[in-house]
Amino acid sequence: MAKARGLVAVNVEECKGCNLCVVACPVDVLHLADSFNTHGYSPAEYDGEGCTGCGVCYYACPEPGAITVYKNWAEAQEAYICQVKQVPSKLTVVDSVKGIAKCEACGKDVILSNFSNLSFAE
C-alpha cells in the first residue's frame, strides 16, 4: 500500500457531490457524506486516513475550491506559521474528515481548505 503522507481537505460548501473524486481516488479514501451541505448536495468526505497526496482528486474535481490536497502534509504541518502570533508553529489534525487542524502556538482551529489564507515556512 502507498505511503499515507498526504492530506485531503474538502470544502463542504463548495462541493456538489458529483462523485468524480470518489471514483478517481486511487487509494479509495474518499466517499460521499450521508449529510447535505447548505446547497443540498452530499459532499465528498475524506475517510480520515490513507491519503497519499497524489492530487488525482484535485484534478478530477470540477469545482475550483472544493478540494485541497496537502501533497506533503508531514512536512507542511511542521512548517506552519501561526496566523495569530506570527511565529513558527505546528499543526495537528483534530478532524481529518472535516479537514480541521489545531495550531500549537495559539491553540485555535485551522480550516485546511482555506489554504490560501495560511502561510508556511519555506
Added chain:
Amino acid sequence: MAKQFVKGNEAIVKGAILAGCRAYYGYPITPASEIAHAAALYMPMVGGTFLQAESEIAAINMVYGASGTGIRAMTASSSPGFSLKQEGLSYLAGAELPCVVVDITRGGPGLGNIAPEQADYHQVVKGGGHGNYKNIVLAPNSAQEMCDLTMLAFELSDRYRNPAVVLADGFIGQMMEPVDFPEPVTEFPEKTWAVRGVDRDRMNLVSSIELDPDDLERHNQKLQRKYEIITNNDTRYEEYQLDDAEYVVVGYGIVSRLVHTAINQLRDEGVKVGMLRPITLMPYPSKRLSELAALEQVKAFSVIELSNGQMVDDVRLAVNGTKPVEFYGRMGGNVPSIKELVHEIKRMMRVL
C-alpha cells in the same frame, strides 16, 4: 492644415485617423468600399490595424473586442451589411462600448441596388437590433462633414460610451469636395472601464448580460437617461432661410443639398420657404421642430426623403398634429431633380 479635394468616403477615413482611430475592421460592399480602401492605405501608416474581416458580423465583433480594450475603433458598410451588423451593435450598446460605424446607404430591400436611398433610417436611427437601445446618429451632407462628423462621432461615442453611426448615402460618399482637415486630436478621455490585460483593470468586465430582471431594468433605465442627456446636450441641426418661413422643408443628407437649391429657386419666386436640416438624427431635433410648429407664421411642414417616408414619423411626432406635415419621397435610388422638388414643395404647400 491642408485643404484637399477628396471623396466623402476618403474624408471619413482621414477624419477617423485624425480623431485617433487606430483600428478598422470591415467587409467590402458597394458603395462603401472606398472607405475600406482608404483605411487599408492609411491605417498601417500610423501603426493602426486594418483587417478585412470574413463577414460584416465578424467585423463588428472585432470592433467590439478592440473597443473593449479602450482604443478607438470603427467599421463601415452599406445597407445590407449594416443589417448584418445589428447583432453586434446591440451588444456594443448593451455593454456600453463606444465605436463608430459608417453606413453609406444604398437601395433596398434585399439586394436592391447600389444607388443612393435613405431607407436605412429606421434600422439605424430606431435601433435596429434587439433591446431598448439607440445609436447616436450623425448625418453629413458634404465631404467636409464626412470628416467633421466622423471625428465628432468618435468624441460623442467615447463621451457617452455608446455606438455612433455616421449615416450617409452613396452620393455623399462618392462626391468630391474640398475638405479642410483639422489638426489631429491629442487628448482622449480616460477609459477606466477598459480591459487591457494589466493588473490595474483586472476587475473590469465588458458584458451585456444582466440575469436579474431588476438589474436589467436598472441598466435599461440608465441607458434611457443617457439618451435623454445626449438629446439635451448634443442635438444638432442646421437652419436655412427659416426666419420668415411660412413653409418648413425637412430633409437630411444629400436631400438637404437638393432642397437648398430648390429653396433658392422658390425664394426667387417669392415663396417664403426655409429648411430645417437635422444633423443628428438621434438625438432628433424634435424640440426645434415643435417650436417651429408653434410659430404662427409657419403654415406647414414638408418632409423629403429618398425613402417611403421614415423620418417623416419623427417630424409628425414633433409637430404633433398642430400643423400639416406632408411627405414626398423617391425610392429605388432615384434622386429628384430640382425642378421636381420645386414642383412638389409647391404642391405640398398648396401654393401651386
Added chain:
Amino acid sequence: MSVKILGKSKGFYETYERRPGNNQEQTHYCPGCGHGILHKMIAEALVDFDVAENMIFISPVGCSVFAYYYFNAGNIQAAHGRAPAVATGVKRALPESIVISYQGDGDLAAIGGNEILHAANRGEAITVFFVNNAIYGMTGGQMAPTTLIGQKTTTTPYGRTLQNEGYPIKMAEIIASLESPVYVERVMLADVRSKNAARKAVRKGIKNQMEKKGFSFIEVLSTCPTGWKMTAPQSEEWIKTTLAENFPLGVYKDIADQVEPLDLSLNLAPPERVPKLIGLDQDKMDFDTASMKLAADIDQEIKIAGFGGQGVLSLGVWLSEIGMREDLEVSWIPSYGPEMRGGTANCHVKLSRNKIGSPLVTHPTVLVAMNRPSLEKFEADVVEGGAIVWDSALIDVEPQRTDVRNIPVPATRIAKEIGNSRVSNVVLLGVLAGFSDFLDPLVVQRVLPLIFKKKHLLEINLKAFEVGLGLGRELTD
C-alpha cells in the same frame, strides 16, 4: 523543503461576487460538468506562468457564458459564436496580452463556424479552447453540430440521423488542415491519464501564445451529465467508450517548435506625425485671389461625358481642384460612380462663389462631350447661352443647337500630334481655360505639377494645356 498544496488557484476570484443569488462559493455549472475542470487547468497554467494578470478571457454564449464570474482577469463577454472575432480585435489592440477564446460546440462549430475558421486561417496569436460535449447544455439539451449519429437530444428525439443532420463535425481535423495554426490537439476529460494529458495541452496552448507562436486550438471532449442524463462518473465513461471513439484524441498539428515568433509589435505614430503620414502635409497653395482674372459671378455647372479611359472623370476632378485653388466653392460627382467599370462615364462639376446646394448638374452651362453618344444624350440639356465643347476628331456629327456656343476641338488628333492620345482631356482643359472666365490659366499651370508628379508626364500635359489654351483664346478673339 517546500510545502506542496493543490488548492483553489489565485487565477480565480475568492468568492464569485458577480454571480447573482446567494450561492457565491460554487460555480454555476452542474455537478460533474467538465467546464470547471478545464477552468482549473487554465487558471493554474496562467498563475504558474505568471501571466494571470495579463489574461483577457473571452467568454462565449453557452454554459460558459458566465466564466467571468470566476476568472480573476479582464473579461469580455462575446455574442454567440463571435468569440474568435472579438479575440481578434482584442489581440490586435493588445499584442502583449494573453487572449483566451473559450467556446462550446454550438458556439464554435455551428453559429460561429465562420469566425473560428477565419481566425484560425489568419493565424491569430490567441489560444482557443473548444469544449465539445456533443450537446447544447444551456439551452436545454438540443443537438450540437458534434452530436453523434443516433444520439438522442431534445431536437433529435429519435436520434441524430445521417439523412437529416449529417455527420458530427470534426473541428480539430478541420482546423489542423489549415496552414496557419501552430498547434491543434484533441484531449478528453475522462480519467486521471486523460486529464493529465489535457492539462499538458492547456499549458502548451498558453505557452505558445506567450512565445508569440500563433494560433493554438485545443478541443476538449467534456462531460455534460445533465444533457446526457447520466451521473458524472457514467459521463466520463461515455466519453471514453463512445465520444472519443468518434472524435479520436491526439495531436493533429504541432509546428510550434518550427516557427519563428511573430512580430506583433505595434508602432503607433504620435498624433503630431499623423497628418504627414496620411498625406495631409501639402502646403497650401496661396494665391492672391485678387489678381485672378475670374468673373465676379461665377456659377458654372459642367458636365463632362465620354467613354471610360478618356479621362472624363479626371478632367472633372482637375477642374474642381483648380476651382478650389481659385477659392471657389466646388463639387464633383460621378454619375453614378461605383458601378462604373469601363463603358460610358460622365461627371458633374460645379464651380461657384456661393455655397453649392445640389451637386448634380441637370442643365450644364458647359457640356464637354468626348464621344458621339454623350453629345447626343446631353446636348438638349445645355442651358441657353451655354457652351458645348466637343471632340471633333471623334464625333462625326455637329451639335444641332443654335442657341449655345458651339466649340469643336479636334482634341484627340491634337493629343496624338503632341505624342499621346491620352492627353486629349488636358487639351480640352486648355480650351476651357482659354475661352472661359472661370479658369485662370496661371492657376492651372501651377496646379498641373501637383497632379503630374513625373517629369515627362508633366511636360507633355503642360504642352497639351498650352495648345488647348491657344485654341481657346482664339475663340475669344
